[in-house]
Amino acid sequence: MITRDVVFHDRYGLHPRAARLIQGSLDGFSAKVSLENLEGDHSPVDARGMLALISSGIRSGDRVRITADGADEVAAIGSLGDLLESGVDHPDVRL
Amino acid sequence: MKRVQGLGAAPGVVRGTWIRIDPAQAPEGGRIAPEAAAGEVERLRAASEAAGVELETIAGRVDADGHADEAAIFLAQASIARDPALDTMAAGRINESGEDAVAAIQAAAGSFAKQLRSLDDELLAARAADVLDVGQRIARRLSGTPDAAGESLDRPAIVVADDLPPSVTATLPRERLLGIALDGSSPTAHAAILARAYGIPAVVGSGDLLRTLRVEAESGRAAELAIDGGTGEIVIDPDETTRARFDAGAEDERRRHSTDLREASRPAVTLDGVEIALLANIGTPDESDDAVALGAQGVGLFRTEFLFLERTDPPSETEQLAAYERVVRSFAPYLVTIRLLDVGGDKPIPYLPIGDEANPFLGVRALRLAVTDPSLFVTQLRACYRAAAAGSLKVMAPMVADAGDVDLLLSLAKRAREELAAENVAMGEVDLGVMLEIPSSILVGDSYFRQITFASLGTNDLLQYTVAVDRGNARLERYRDSLHPSVLRLVRLAVEASERAGIELSVCGEMAGDPAAAVALAGLGIRSLSMAGSSLPAVRRAIRSVRLDDLESAMAAALEDRSASAVRSRFEALLAEGARS
Numbered sequence: 001m002i003t004r005d006v007v008f009h010d011r012y013g014l015h016p017r018a019a020r021l022i023q024g025s026l027d028g029f030s031a032k033v034s035l036e037n038l039e040g041d042h043s044p045v046d047a048r049g050m051l052a053l054i055s056s057g058i059r060s061g062d063r064v065r066i067t068a069d070g071a072d073e074v075a076a077i078g079s080l081g082d083l084l085e086s087g088v089d090h091p092d093v094r095l
Numbered sequence: 096m097k098r099v100q101g102l103g104a105a106p107g108v109v110r111g112t113w114i115r116i117d118p119a120q121a122p123e124g125g126r127i128a129p130e131a132a133a134g135e136v137e138r139l140r141a142a143s144e145a146a147g148v149e150l151e152t153i154a155g156r157v158d159a160d161g162h163a164d165e166a167a168i169f170l171a172q173a174s175i176a177r178d179p180a181l182d183t184m185a186a187g188r189i190n191e192s193g194e195d196a197v198a199a200i201q202a203a204a205g206s207f208a209k210q211l212r213s214l215d216d217e218l219l220a221a222r223a224a225d226v227l228d229v230g231q232r233i234a235r236r237l238s239g240t241p242d243a244a245g246e247s248l249d250r251p252a253i254v255v256a257d258d259l260p261p262s263v264t265a266t267l268p269r270e271r272l273l274g275i276a277l278d279g280s281s282p283t284a285h286a287a288i289l290a291r292a293y294g295i296p297a298v299v300g301s302g303d304l305l306r307t308l309r310v311e312a313e314s315g316r317a318a319e320l321a322i323d324g325g326t327g328e329i330v331i332d333p334d335e336t337t338r339a340r341f342d343a344g345a346e347d348e349r350r351r352h353s354t355d356l357r358e359a360s361r362p363a364v365t366l367d368g369v370e371i372a373l374l375a376n377i378g379t380p381d382e383s384d385d386a387v388a389l390g391a392q393g394v395g396l397f398r399t400e401f402l403f404l405e406r407t408d409p410p411s412e413t414e415q416l417a418a419y420e421r422v423v424r425s426f427a428p429y430l431v432t433i434r435l436l437d438v439g440g441d442k443p444i445p446y447l448p449i450g451d452e453a454n455p456f457l458g459v460r461a462l463r464l465a466v467t468d469p470s471l472f473v474t475q476l477r478a479c480y481r482a483a484a485a486g487s488l489k490v491m492a493p494m495v496a497d498a499g500d501v502d503l504l505l506s507l508a509k510r511a512r513e514e515l516a517a518e519n520v521a522m523g524e525v526d527l528g529v530m531l532e533i534p535s536s537i538l539v540g541d542s543y544f545r546q547i548t549f550a551s552l553g554t555n556d557l558l559q560y561t562v563a564v565d566r567g568n569a570r571l572e573r574y575r576d577s578l579h580p581s582v583l584r585l586v587r588l589a590v591e592a593s594e595r596a597g598i599e600l601s602v603c604g605e606m607a608g609d610p611a612a613a614v615a616l617a618g619l620g621i622r623s624l625s626m627a628g629s630s631l632p633a634v635r636r637a638i639r640s641v642r643l644d645d646l647e648s649a650m651a652a653a654l655e656d657r658s659a660s661a662v663r664s665r666f667e668a669l670l671a672e673g674a675r676s
Binding site for chain 1: 167168170171174175178179180181207210211214216218219222225226407444445
């Protein structure tokens with residue numbers, strides 16, 4: 001079992017579209033992956049669960065702990081961790 | 096006549112009869128014997144799966160209508176329908192509390208919705224409606240209840256309801272849906288988002304509309320409704336004056352839109368006969384059709400970031416090719432200008448190792464990434480050369496500072512061409528150019544302009560890099576106007592250098608879509624402007640209302656002005672004069 005702490009960035013918070021990106025980043029991995037909001041008193045939630053994600057109360061700027069457990073835990077945590085670090089915000093298209 | 100005030104949720108004014116659409120009858124839950132629990136859980140799983148499939152079908156339809164963002168609403172709902180957490184909670188209730196599947200799924204969805212509402216976040220609270228919507232959909236599949244109750248929209252009418260689930264909003268026959276007025280909901284709810292996407296006037300949060308309608312209807316009134324989706328005003332049985340006011344508003348809108356479409360074929364020519372080419376900026380292929388209808392003579396800026404963001408690996412050459420070809424075909428015979436990937440450390444991408452930078456806008460961004468990661472750009476250029484087989488196109492590099500960057504662009508393009516030639520893949524002609532958005536690229540333009548065929552001024556970043564002001568910093572509002580005399584002087588230098596080198600020059604920043612700034616640019620010698628499609632009609636009218644020689648004299652004075660606001664008042668005055676005569 002491994003963990004990685006990241007800061008969540010999305011000015012709209014963890015909304016359904018962001019949750020779908022999180023689910024997508026775990027497609028094809030078998031490890032159990034959870035997310036825990038480290039700000040305040042929260043329990044870890046299933047990173048593949050839409051309802052769990054959107055009701056996790058994770059907001060932009062919150063520290064989040066990813067925990068992965070399984071044969072491909074390293075790759076799974078890498079995929080999700082990289083996504084969260086890069087931010088799931090809507091692209092701010094600039095000229 | 097009675098008035099009810101709501102919140103404007105989707106602009107537009109409409110008047111007509113109304114139809115009340117009630118939420119589908121919520122099926123009644125019941126109880127089961129303990130030995131039936133296993134079968135009931137199975138039934139629940141099948142119904143959840145069926146609901147997931149239905150929601151994906153709705154998503155497909157909305158997507159096919161050209162509303163990809165709105166389709167995502169239903170994909171998220173499908174994901175909720177299939178969420179094991181919902182299933183686990185509902186199955187638990189079946190096994191432990193003896194509820195049947197209908198009661199259990201309603202209770203489980205209600206519990207998640209309550210949790211979302213408790214988060215004290217308006218957006219997530221609005222998503223609670225999605226969860227309840229999904230729960231009821233599964234319950235209806237379990238009990239065989241139809242999806243909509245109340246009247247059906249069998250004639251053109253304004254739909255009134257307490258709230259409209261997004262799935263109902265998306266499936267109402269749009270040709271008969273005049274408008275939407277809801278007692279509940281909020282402007283951020285999906286019903287409102289869908290109404291805006293479909294251009295249907297909507298008022299939400301009116302609170303007292305259904306009750307007032309019922310009271311009025313009991314006295315034989317409430318035949319007609321008028322709604323203003325901009326101001327949130329709802330009028331029941333409008334009197335003569337009010338009707339006239341709403342009709343005038345609706346007529347204004349219709350006239351404006353049909354005028355815009357009719358005028359779309361008119362050239363943007365000044366009163367003294369100089370034509371300015373008007374092109375569109377687009378961010379996705381979906382925006383092409385509207386821009387073509389509004390008379391865009393090609394694409395001056397096709398942003399390609401949409402292909403690269405929100406994913407964990409870069410888009411393939413084939414995927415890029417499909418997107419580029421689609422736009423090239425929509426605009427033929429006009430040209431499309433593709434901008435190479437423009438990202439940096441402010442918006443890192445998982446597959447691009449940019450690293451932490453203190454100043455991402457002054458860091459390794461856009462073309463500068465090609466030094467360490469040329470393949471990303473070679474792949475994009477290969478897709479461009481291949482798309483050019485379907486029709487000519489132009490490609491420009493962002494974030495060019497000097498001749499060295501142009502050498503890099505040309506070598507990447509050469510590599511892409513040589514690879515394709517070696518593989519015998521069909522390709523077409525591509526004109527290569529640069530974005531002028533860093534002041535140095537203009538100051539040393541003479542050193543590389545002859546190597547390229549065109550340049551395009553990205554005035555948003557040009558302003559930001561010239562006056563050293565972060566565009567997002569609200570405390571520096573004073574510097575936000577691109578008509579800053581420093582920017583005008585840089586544009587003039589660019590015009591002169593491009594004339595000496597004999598290359599095309601255009602503007603694709605927001606400045607081009609602002610009527611006063613657009614005519615000012617014409618006064619500086621710019622003959623090609625690229626802007627958001629929605630800005631085309633106003634800029635076209637502005638250009639047709641002025642004389643170029645007036646613009647040139649105003650510009651001669653403006654170059655000596657001390658502030659952007661002084662420059663702006665000069666050109667606004669010219670436009671006001673043009674509108675009067």
